[in-house]
Amino acid sequence: MPRRNIDITVPDLSGKRAVLTGGSDGIGLGIARRLAAAGAELVLPVRNRGKGEAAAAEIRAAAPGAVVRLHDLDLSSLESVAGFGQTLRAEGAPVHLLVNNAGVMTPPERQTTTDGFELQMGTNHLGHVALVAHLLPLLRAGRARVTSQVSIAAAGGEINWDDLSWERSYDGMKAYRQSKVMFGLFGLELDRRSRELGWGITSNLSHPGVAPTSLLSARPELQRDTDTTQVRVIRWLSARGLVVGTPVTAGLPALMAATYLDSEGGRMYGPSGFQHVGGAPAEQRLYKPLRDEEEARRVWLASEKLTGVTFPAPEPGVRLAS
Numbered sequence: 001m002p003r004r005n006i007d008i009t010v011p012d013l014s015g016k017r018a019v020l021t022g023g024s025d026g027i028g029l030g031i032a033r034r035l036a037a038a039g040a041e042l043v044l045p046v047r048n049r050g051k052g053e054a055a056a057a058e059i060r061a062a063a064p065g066a067v068v069r070l071h072d073l074d075l076s077s078l079e080s081v082a083g084f085g086q087t088l089r090a091e092g093a094p095v096h097l098l099v100n101n102a103g104v105m106t107p108p109e110r111q112t113t114t115d116g117f118e119l120q121m122g123t124n125h126l127g128h129v130a131l132v133a134h135l136l137p138l139l140r141a142g143r144a145r146v147t148s149q150v151s152i153a154a155a156g157g158e159i160n161w162d163d164l165s166w167e168r169s170y171d172g173m174k175a176y177r178q179s180k181v182m183f184g185l186f187g188l189e190l191d192r193r194s195r196e197l198g199w200g201i202t203s204n205l206s207h208p209g210v211a212p213t214s215l216l217s218a219r220p221e222l223q224r225d226t227d228t229t230q231v232r233v234i235r236w237l238s239a240r241g242l243v244v245g246t247p248v249t250a251g252l253p254a255l256m257a258a259t260y261l262d263s264e265g266g267r268m269y270g271p272s273g274f275q276h277v278g279g280a281p282a283e284q285r286l287y288k289p290l291r292d293e294e295e296a297r298r299v300w301l302a303s304e305k306l307t308g309v310t311f312p313a314p315e316p317g318v319r320l321a322s
């Protein structure tokens with residue numbers, strides 16, 4: 001299907017407050033435009049104010065009358081995440097949609113967050129875990145839909161439990177895959193816990209397929225690192241504009257997860273085309289590493305411990321139903 005025909009209808013979001021991370025660039029900016037155009041009040045926590053202002057201006061130009069509020073947030077600092085959470089809680093307004101979209105991929109060498117975690121786990125996963133924890137009262141008040149952006153990289157990912165922060169040996173792509181597996185398992189466990197404990201939150205995953213954004217263009221050598229037949233076929237097709245998404249179409253699975261307000265949680269949405277790198281968004285079977293509920297509980301508990309945040313817990317001895 002030609003990419004230009006791929007779209008979804010976003011329902012009216014008037015009166016809804018949406019918080020979106022990574023909304024000043026790439027896939028997130030496309031999501032932001034559509035949320036604002038549908039009438040949502042948009043809260044954009046950004047790491048770079050200048051880029052945030054430019055994005056807000058672009059969103060307002062595309063959706064006149066859009067309400068866009070910028071806040072500072074560095075997901076690679078737990079202090080920054082706590083500060084943002086505190087600011088929003090002080091405002092007190094319920095949050096109806098949270099889209100955890102920001103991410104980093106394969107920095108050229110191992111880097112760490114302010115708190116000493118490997119950068120990708122710390123930003124993509126732990127920063128967002130802390131964000132959800134700090135916003136929990138507002139998410140509960142808004143009976144929110146939470147959408148967590150994972151990646152096709154999660155399909156082949158594993159958790160390096162013996163060395164979560166990759167201190168003993170570092171492979172950037174393995175660390176990226178791990179961050180997305182952990183984050184996906186967290187998003188699914190959030191849905192289970194919410195149902196069991198009556199939080200009223202619906203949590204889903206989305207993945208964008210593949211789209212040319214700064215995430216990929218900053219790393220041309222990645223193409224060589226992953227020179228499998230599958231990657232070569234995808235590259236050949238994408239050079240002809242045939243399968244890979246655009247930053248706009250790649251945001252549609254997240255928009256679907258976030259705004260199809262009556263749909264259930266615990267699902268994953270992604271592009272349904274060839275190898276799931278592009279095409280119309282649809283619900284998809286969870287990637288294998290994301291189907292392990294025992295691993296999800298382990299990720300949940302480990303993430304609480306690492307970040308120092310705590311979520312309300314089930315009564316002792318109560319085992320969450322799947």
Ligand SMILES: NC(=O)c1ccc[n+]([C@@H]2O[C@H](COP(=O)([O-])OP(=O)(O)OC[C@H]3O[C@@H](n4cnc5c(N)ncnc54)[C@H](O)[C@@H]3O)[C@@H](O)[C@H]2O)c1
Nearest residue numbers: 022025026027047074075076101102103151210211213215
């Ligand atoms: N582009 C793809 O093909 C692709 C494929 C699979 C998954 N993804 C995922 O989609 C999401 C969006 O990626 P993109 O392609 O638009 O990339 P991008 O680089 O264009 O945008 C990433 C966004 O995350 C923000 N961000 C990064 N570190 C941050 C931090 N410490 N604090 C706050 N914000 C931070 C950036 O400022 C930027 O706005 C990411 O989670 C990425 O892992 C992208």
